[in-house]
Amino acid sequence: MKVSMTVNGRLVEGDVEGRTLLSGFLRDQLSLTGTHVGCDTAQCGACVVHVDGVAVKSCNMLALEADGAEVGTIEGQAHADGSLSVIQQAFQDHHGLQCGFCTPGMVMSAAALLKDNPRPTEAEVRKYLEGNLCRCTGYHNIVKAIMAASGQDVSHIAAE
Amino acid sequence: MRLGALPPDPRDIYSQMKGGSAPFGKEDEMYSFDFEKPSSIADAVAALGAEDAQALGGGQTLIPTLKQRLAAPSVLVSLSGIAEMRGVCVEDDGALVIGGATPHAIVAAEAAGSYPALAALAGQIGDPAVRNRGTIGGSVANNDPAACYPAGVLGSGATIVTNTRQVAADDFFEGMFATVLEEGEIITSVRFPVPQAASYQKFLQPASRFALVGVYVARFADGVRVAVTGASEDGVFRWTEAEAALNKEFRPDALTGLSINPANMIADLHGSKAYRAHLVSVMTKRAVMASL
Numbered sequence: 001m002k003v004s005m006t007v008n009g010r011l012v013e014g015d016v017e018g019r020t021l022l023s024g025f026l027r028d029q030l031s032l033t034g035t036h037v038g039c040d041t042a043q044c045g046a047c048v049v050h051v052d053g054v055a056v057k058s059c060n061m062l063a064l065e066a067d068g069a070e071v072g073t074i075e076g077q078a079h080a081d082g083s084l085s086v087i088q089q090a091f092q093d094h095h096g097l098q099c100g101f102c103t104p105g106m107v108m109s110a111a112a113l114l115k116d117n118p119r120p121t122e123a124e125v126r127k128y129l130e131g132n133l134c135r136c137t138g139y140h141n142i143v144k145a146i147m148a149a150s151g152q153d154v155s156h157i158a159a160e
Numbered sequence: 161m162r163l164g165a166l167p168p169d170p171r172d173i174y175s176q177m178k179g180g181s182a183p184f185g186k187e188d189e190m191y192s193f194d195f196e197k198p199s200s201i202a203d204a205v206a207a208l209g210a211e212d213a214q215a216l217g218g219g220q221t222l223i224p225t226l227k228q229r230l231a232a233p234s235v236l237v238s239l240s241g242i243a244e245m246r247g248v249c250v251e252d253d254g255a256l257v258i259g260g261a262t263p264h265a266i267v268a269a270e271a272a273g274s275y276p277a278l279a280a281l282a283g284q285i286g287d288p289a290v291r292n293r294g295t296i297g298g299s300v301a302n303n304d305p306a307a308c309y310p311a312g313v314l315g316s317g318a319t320i321v322t323n324t325r326q327v328a329a330d331d332f333f334e335g336m337f338a339t340v341l342e343e344g345e346i347i348t349s350v351r352f353p354v355p356q357a358a359s360y361q362k363f364l365q366p367a368s369r370f371a372l373v374g375v376y377v378a379r380f381a382d383g384v385r386v387a388v389t390g391a392s393e394d395g396v397f398r399w400t401e402a403e404a405a406l407n408k409e410f411r412p413d414a415l416t417g418l419s420i421n422p423a424n425m426i427a428d429l430h431g432s433k434a435y436r437a438h439l440v441s442v443m444t445k446r447a448v449m450a451s452l
């Protein structure tokens with residue numbers, strides 16, 4: 001079946017099956033492999049993308065459900081000149097990643113959070129990330145990076 | 161840098177065993193199906209008339225189920241494009257009506273003023289991404305024994321509205337994963353009378369994000385309702401002894417000495433029958449406390 005959607009501002013079309021997942025369409029057909037598939041069971045959040053402005057787990061949504069939608073992926077986060085977005089830069093500055101596998105999903109979730117809640121508390125950040133698992137960092141620096149990206153002073157947050 | 165010999169990729173082993181189809185991480189895990197996205201209830205009902213057709217809400221339960229090959233529908237009929245099934249509104253008599261295809265996140269945001277306890281329940285389901293897709297109709301139709309909405313629906317004495325009839329919550333749930341819904345019948349909305357006070361207390365099972373035990377207490381002018389999820393082998397249920405005690409006196413202390421028989425409770429690695437029975441009492445008291 002034909003599907004078309006706007007991905008990171010660009011209109012794309014493809015031919016998919018009913019069962020093709022949005023994550024599969026992005027990765028296999030559009031070669032946007034920044035969207036990671038960790039668990040493929042809606043648990044880990046590595047595959048989080050934005051669909052019409054809200055965060056969704058792309059491993060748990062059919063590509064055809066996104067027909068006509070505005071989709072945002074990690075590839076669309078950096079500025080046009082290739083420099084990192086504020087959130088991405090904060091992850092780098094505050095060591096918010098180690099292996100980096102969870103990072104695309106973390107950044108996309110963080111972007112969704114900060115859009116709705118530009119100055120979240122630390123507790124709100126932790127709560128919002130409940131569906132994003134990281135096996136490396138222990139989360140502290142991820143939370144710190146997101147707080148910093150929201151323009152808040154993070155000097156008091158210990159790098160545990 | 162060159163790495164030493166890597167261990168074989170399990171996908172390759174599987175492909176060899178099965179003659180080529182690797183079940184990991186790809187859509188070929190799911191059996192193939194057609195997809196339709198009607199824009200009206202009438203068209204959805206017509207499409208669901210096809211043999212082995214199945215409704216697709218937010219897919220947050222159904223897609224994982226399909227990946228495990230526990231279902232093989234011929235066609236999935238998406239309900240997400242039906243405008244008349246989305247949204248939240250308050251009727252003239254004060255009842256809150258939620259469209260069957262309304263995602264949890266919309267209920268959490270838009271019912272916060274009219275029915276705060278129910279909005280809070282919706283805002284505790286899963287995680288933000290799950291709440292942006294999962295719908296009330298899918299949750300109620302699925303009747304997972306640990307799901308949150310069934311407790312809110314039964315605890316509120318809500319009415320489930322389908323394309324063919326209206327069913328009182330007391331008559332709707334028929335045990336774990338079972339409801340009175342007929343094949344091809346869809347939940348178009350759920351209608352909630354709004355109580356004077358209510359609270360949902362969820363004891364989180366942190367791995368699944370579902371309720372290990374969840375209790376919904378609602379106090380209406382004509383009586384108190386207590387609905388329990390996550391605890392019983394028979395799915396969501398009303399704790400009538402607690403209701404009777406709370407009708408006499410709406411205070412946590414009114415529950416002192418009351419206990420649930422653990423015989424019918426769920427036992428798994430997260431909690432024994434006795435533990436769940438104990439949690440029911442504790443969470444009910446907390447819900448009463450929060451509704452005072």
Ligand SMILES: Cc1cc2nc3c(=O)[nH]c(=O)nc-3n(C[C@H](O)[C@H](O)[C@H](O)COP(=O)(O)OP(=O)(O)OC[C@H]3O[C@@H](n4cnc5c(N)ncnc54)[C@H](O)[C@@H]3O)c2cc1C
Nearest residue numbers: 217218219220221222286294295297298301307308347369
């Ligand atoms: C990580 C994760 C955490 C979760 N945590 C929780 C939690 O804490 N609490 C909780 O309650 N749930 C939780 N859920 C489940 C979630 O709420 C699901 O969204 C919900 O159970 C199913 O809704 P859905 O719209 O996704 O339905 P689907 O998955 O699309 O469908 C489920 C079933 O309902 C049927 N169906 C769908 N819509 C309708 C309708 N309108 N009328 C009739 N039948 C319909 C489908 O045919 C299918 O059989 C979680 C899910 C995930 C993935």
Ligand code: FES
Nearest residue numbers: 038039040045059
């Ligand atoms: S890959 Fe989608 S949630 Fe883990």
Ligand code: FES
Nearest residue numbers: 098099134135136
């Ligand atoms: S940095 Fe490795 S999983 Fe998060």
